[in-house]
Amino acid sequence: MTTPAVDREHRIDVLLLERWQRHPELPALISGETVLTMGELKDRVLRTAAALRAHGVRPQDRVAVYHERSVEFVVAMLGVVFAGAAHAAIDVHEPPRRTLRTLEDCAPRVLLTSSALRDRFSAAAGYLVLTDDQYAAEQAAPPPTPPAGSADDPAVVIYTSGSTGRPKAALISHRALVSRLSALQDTHRMDEHDRMIHHTACSFDMYLCELYWPMLAGATVIIAAPGRQRDADYLAALIRDHRITTFYCVVSLLELFLLTRDPAERYDGIRQVLTGGEPLSPELVKRFHARSTASLTNLYGPSECTIYCTAWVCPRDPDLDTVLIGAAIRETGLWILDEDGAAVPEGEPGELYIGGAGLALGYLNRPELTAERFVNSPAAGPGSRLYRSGDLVRARPDGALEFLGRVDRQVKIRGIRIELGEIEATAVRCAGVRQAAVVAHGSGVERRLAGYLVPERGVDPARLASSVREALRGWLPHAMVPSTIEVADELPLTPNGKLDRLLLEEWAAKRSTDAPTTRPAGHPAAAGLDATVAEVWCEVLQVAAVDHDDDFFDLGGDSFKVLRVVETMRELLGVDVPLAALLFEPTVAEFVAELRRLMDQESAR
Structure with a gap:
């Protein structure tokens, strides 16, 4: 049976297949030395989809994807969608117990992973575990086309933190995903000459933007190595070496770029930079514009509304004093309501309610929470379904929104x-x-x-x-x-x-x-390297004490504090300490061991 035309136009699998068949020779994915063309990607995805269907995966099912960031991750994710199911990507760096709880909640038909990670899952978990080498070797005939289905079938499962202690999963449909990707393509067009980095962790829904958008547009995805998403030096090298034209990063990573790289270095090869996830300051906008001719767009939107629902292209204004989150994108409606659900007077603050094609189908197995957050609002008209965001905003006369904070404890x-x-x-x-x-x-x-x-x-x-x-x-x-x-x-x-x-x-x-603001005087060798590192961490993290096995990021560390620690240790040791030294060795013991290795290396020269 042929899928109705309206569904075909709003299903991500159908649109991707059409793109790959038009230009099978173009590069689709680049990871290190590996280059996968669109034709090769299509073949691998269809084989994966066939293997999943042979193991009983059907529309409305869920399949967990548990891979490091890699070509295999992308193939597995797409194979799930082409099998007609929804993929739930799980960050392999999350604590094992949280992963198992997530899988229990998700109840996937199958879990796709690598041979190296297979041992993390028991054989009696209630779902089939398949490794990439297993399903790649299966000889099931690839289906000629994606399975028939509705645009309102779920395609993605996104887990976010839950106020009751239980993570909640938003179900994203094909229609919602295609709507958002089309909106991005309308305003920030990409084609086969463009390249975009995939570096965002799969626990944050912007990874969908980094993968699906360039693939749908015919652009090339450059896959960042696992664990390097915090490493600004590494990402800067990818931007330079692969001639990246489109880049997304959260606000804190954007600031890290401007702090860690040479102030004379420019990013004029990039055409467009998208940011969001945190408040964007006017000062950061000005600093970015001073270093690049690229446009800078501030995106806003909860996962329940699929990637984003407003956008604001930051003006090159030396007197900029407020960064806005922008107006509604295509196929999206916004309402600002008071505590009683009535529209606030123009220019007054209120809670933002979001409607339109990008809304999630609801929360997986959480009907009460779905009813609480996805509401029918008289303000939007009879039968209108809106997501209650919990965000406090105010509209400017031109319709652009100013973000003011939260109305709850998120x-x-x-x-x-x-x-x-x-x-x-x-x-x-x-x-x-x-x-x-x-x-x-x-x-x-x-x-x-x-x-x-x-x-x-x-x-x-x-x-x-x-x-x-x-x-x-x-x-x-x-x-x-x-x-x-x-x-x-x-x-x-x-x-x-x-x-x-x-x-x-x-x-x-x-x-x-x-918290302590001093550290031992003199060379670290006099005070003991362990003690010196502990004192520096206490100063930077503003904590009273740290233990030998404390994790820098558990204690509140972030990319900026990594920079401060590394710069301090460079000064104290007289050794070139790379950012990666702390990013990859984040406990006191591991970091000290890496510093000693670097010192020995320097002495041997």
Whole structure:
């Protein structure tokens, strides 16, 4: 049976197949020395899809993809969609227990992974585990076309932090994905002469933009090596060596580029840079424009609205004082409503509600949460379905929106969306914890999390903080582990008996201010390299102490703090310490060992 025309025009698999068949000789993916043409990619994707269908995968099914960033990851992801199912990409660097909980929630028909990662999954997990060499070797006949299906079938499953302690998964349809990619192509056109880097982790929905958009446009995807997404020097080399024309990065990575690279270095070869995920400052916009002729576009949008729903091309204005998130993109409606669901007066702040083709189908197996966040609003007309974003905005006279903050307890740390309630719910599951509270404090790149615990009767408070930190590391991604954890006899309350979060934020800010700001004088050899590294970390991270096995990023480290540590150690050691030394060896012990290796290498010259 032939798929209806309207569905064919809005299904990503059909559109990709048409693109690959038109120009099979063009490069589709480049990873290191590997170059895969569109024709070769098509063949591998269809073989993967055939293998999945031979193992019982059907439309409406879900398939988990558990690969390092690679050609194999892209082939697996596309093979799932061409089999008619939805792919749920899982970051291989997340704690194993969190991965298993995610898989339990997702209930995939199949999990695709590599031989190297196969041992992380038991044989009795309730789903079939296939490695890339297994399904590549299967001789199932590739289907001539994608399976018939609706544009409203799910194509992608995106997991985000959940306020109840349980991650939630948004189901993204073919129609929503195609709508967003078409909108990008309308305003930031790419063709076969363009190249875009894929470096964003698959836990952040912008990875969809980095892969599907250039493939649909006929451009080439340059795949960054695993683990190098924080390494600005490495990404800068990719931009230069592969003549990148289109680049997406979160705001903090954009700032890192401008801090770490030679101030005289320019990025005029890039035509367009997209950013978002965090507030973008006017000063950063001006610094970027001083270094590149490329356009800079600020994107905004929650995962539940598929990649983005507003965009604002930053003007080259020396007097720019506010960066906006822009107006609605195509096939999107925006409403600014008050607490009662009524439209606010023009220019007044209110909560942003989002409608249109980009809306997710809802949350996987969460009907109550879906009903709470995806609402039918009289303000948008009868039967209109809107996503309640929780973001506070104000409209300018020209329709562009100004982002003002959140109306709930969701925060962003280094561009990652975090529900504080999920961290608290995880902490109270730890042995010895009676109550837990987590707050965010600071702003911009200094924003971080602080945790507070009330112990059970008889529990040693001196050991509780470290044991809870270790437990959280096993359950949560790095960005969700508080930089500091303190134990208190009780949590402060407001006069009406509620937790006084403002006071906790004040405590956290004061603790940060009171942290050590000095380090041992003299050459590190005199004080001991371990002690010197610990002191430098305390100064940069603004924490009282660090342990030998503490992870720099668990303690609130980010790309900017990596730069500060590396610059300090270069000065103290007189050795060229690369950024990668801390990015790849993020514990005190590992970093010290790498520094000693670099010192020995320098002495041998």
